[in-house]
Amino acid sequence: MIKVITKSSPFLHQDISVSVIMLKVLMALCPGILAMIYYLGWGVLINICLAIVVAVTAESLVMILRKRSITDTVTDYSAVITAVLLAIALPAYAPWWITVVGILFAIIIGKQLYGGLGYNPFNPAMLGYVALLISFPREMTQFVSPNEFSANINFVESFKLIFEVNNFPVDAFTMATPIDHLKTNLRLDHSMEAILQHSIYGIFGGTGWEIINACFFIGGLWLIYEKIISWHIPVTVLLSIAFIATLFYWFNDEKYATPLFHLTSGATIMAAFFIVTDPVNSASSYIGKLLIGCGVGLLTYIIRTWGGYPDGVAFAVLLMNMTVPVINYYIKPKVFGYDN
Amino acid sequence: MHIENLKKITLNGLWTNNSALVQLLGLCPLLAVTSTAINGLGLGIATTITLILSGTLVSLIRNLLRQEIRLPVFMLIIASIVTIIELTMNAWFHELYLILGIFIPLIVTNCVIIGRAEAFASRQGVFLAFWDGLMMGLGFTIILVLLGSMREILGKGTLFSQADLMFGNGADWITLTVFDNYSGFLLAILPPGAFFGLAFIIAIKNIIDNHQSHIK
Numbered sequence: 001m002i003k004v005i006t007k008s009s010p011f012l013h014q015d016i017s018v019s020v021i022m023l024k025v026l027m028a029l030c031p032g033i034l035a036m037i038y039y040l041g042w043g044v045l046i047n048i049c050l051a052i053v054v055a056v057t058a059e060s061l062v063m064i065l066r067k068r069s070i071t072d073t074v075t076d077y078s079a080v081i082t083a084v085l086l087a088i089a090l091p092a093y094a095p096w097w098i099t100v101v102g103i104l105f106a107i108i109i110g111k112q113l114y115g116g117l118g119y120n121p122f123n124p125a126m127l128g129y130v131a132l133l134i135s136f137p138r139e140m141t142q143f144v145s146p147n148e149f150s151a152n153i154n155f156v157e158s159f160k161l162i163f164e165v166n167n168f169p170v171d172a173f174t175m176a177t178p179i180d181h182l183k184t185n186l187r188l189d190h191s192m193e194a195i196l197q198h199s200i201y202g203i204f205g206g207t208g209w210e211i212i213n214a215c216f217f218i219g220g221l222w223l224i225y226e227k228i229i230s231w232h233i234p235v236t237v238l239l240s241i242a243f244i245a246t247l248f249y250w251f252n253d254e255k256y257a258t259p260l261f262h263l264t265s266g267a268t269i270m271a272a273f274f275i276v277t278d279p280v281n282s283a284s285s286y287i288g289k290l291l292i293g294c295g296v297g298l299l300t301y302i303i304r305t306w307g308g309y310p311d312g313v314a315f316a317v318l319l320m321n322m323t324v325p326v327i328n329y330y331i332k333p334k335v336f337g338y339d340n
Numbered sequence: 341m342h343i344e345n346l347k348k349i350t351l352n353g354l355w356t357n358n359s360a361l362v363q364l365l366g367l368c369p370l371l372a373v374t375s376t377a378i379n380g381l382g383l384g385i386a387t388t389i390t391l392i393l394s395g396t397l398v399s400l401i402r403n404l405l406r407q408e409i410r411l412p413v414f415m416l417i418i419a420s421i422v423t424i425i426e427l428t429m430n431a432w433f434h435e436l437y438l439i440l441g442i443f444i445p446l447i448v449t450n451c452v453i454i455g456r457a458e459a460f461a462s463r464q465g466v467f468l469a470f471w472d473g474l475m476m477g478l479g480f481t482i483i484l485v486l487l488g489s490m491r492e493i494l495g496k497g498t499l500f501s502q503a504d505l506m507f508g509n510g511a512d513w514i515t516l517t518v519f520d521n522y523s524g525f526l527l528a529i530l531p532p533g534a535f536f537g538l539a540f541i542i543a544i545k546n547i548i549d550n551h552q553s554h555i556k
Contacts, residue, residue, distance in 0.1 A: 101525070109536070131527055134526060134527060134530065135524075135525050135526040135527040135528075136523065136525075136526070137526075138523075139523075
């Protein structure tokens with residue numbers, strides 16, 4: 001027997017606001033963040049908290065300057081999302097001023113100067129990250145290696161490191177990320193087999209990084225299940241990276257890493273599910289989304305393999321953000337009731 | 341000579357019609373050389389001298405010119421002046437000349453100069469043309485030095501570094517270290533820093549203008 005509940009009018013539409021979407025995205029990020037804290041240490045958590053505080057403060061200040069309501073814009077959690085995405089992209093023990101400068105750049109210049117949420121042509125978090133990467137190349141490439149060091153440092157020590165209370169040399173225990181390490185050594189003409197003997201490499205990608213990426217993957221799948229994001233962008237990003245990586249791996253497996261290495265290293269999964277899918281600066285039609293996804297995937301691989309920076313995701317996202325107006329202009333979704 | 345007229349030209353060059361902030365002319369050298377305040381000052385002075393000389397000369401010969409060939413003649417005058425300045429800088433400020441490089445000969449193509457020759461100097465008396473060149477040049481120089489200082493302080497933590505390029509070896513005392521042990525905000529020195537910096541200066545000018553018009 002089917003139970004039909006009827007209510008009298010007025011019928012309410014589904015109560016899904018920006019803040020609900022943003023909260024769900026934050027929840028989906030949690031498994032990945034927990035994995036990062038487990039493998040990389042408390043620095044991740046401190047960075048995230050610092051970033052959120054700075055982002056909300058900066059957003060409120062701009063709102064006061066623009067004579068807008070503070071509560072409306074701060075409670076939509078979009079600044080928090082930007083802060084969290086930027087914070088997890090930073091090296092875990094980056095000094096505090098790195099986080100502050102990056103967040104201020106992302107929120108004030110990347111988002112509010114363009115008109116705030118909904119008007120920003122570039123992903124603010126990636127804009128902040130790229131500004132930091134080209135401004136402070138030394139601090140931005142000092143990643144800790146998972147496991148070796150992070151398990152031995154407690155919360156207070158992490159706090160002291162980030163706020164530079166005692167001048168402990170961070171470089172003493174930082175090292176290149178697996179992608180960077182592989183690229184550097186391949187350029188030195190070391191053989192692939194010898195390089196992969198190093199302890200930073202795991203089964204598929206980097207030790208620890210593969211688990212972190214798997215956790216982000218689970219969070220991303222939940223977002224698709226909840227219909228917060230559509231499958232188009234994540235699937236095309238991952239497929240296009242897999243495709244071009246397979247092509248080059250098949251062409252020369254001594255010079256190019258396996259497709260699985262590219263999928264499980266760096267920020268691939270996190271970007272595919274959480275960054276490229278930003279509804280504000282991504283294409284609106286499904287075909288447009290497929291194009292954006294392919295572009296990000298291919299550019300990520302190209303910049304990662306032949307470029308000079310540790311990972312190519314941020315640059316790929318910004319480059320594809322620039323193409324969104326053109327894509328939206330030429331590929332318009334069919335309007336209901338018209339033949340188009 | 342009307343004092344009112346001179347005042348108007350002065351205000352025009354320095355503020356209301358500032359070549360860098362309002363006309364947005366000559367952006368290429370403006371953005372490219374302002375990585376330090378001294379570089380900006382060097383190019384600013386060279387541009388100012390060109391503006392003064394070209395304005396005066398164009399005004400002097402304005403009654404002899406036929407309309408049809410005025411632009412080539414302006415270009416000839418400007419190119420000769422810039423060549424003189426280039427050779428002078430090469431001889432006396434060789435280091436600065438090397439840093440500014442291509443942007444010294446490129447003063448020829450700076451739209452401010454041909455623009456002022458066409459719009460002002462070819463229709464006005466010699467003294468007014470001279471004064472207009474000086475004020476337009478000063479307005480341009482002030483913005484170059486301001487932008488250069490902003491980028492230098494943010495990017496390197498110093499102000500007026502390499503002052504010896506311009507004022508000789510005795511001028512090292514001018515260099516200020518604003519932040520000690522500063523690791524440098526590279527973005528300010530790189531090209532994006534120039535665009536951001538200029539945009540902020542223009543925004544500040546617009547805020548001041550809005551404020552003024554509200555008071556009136």
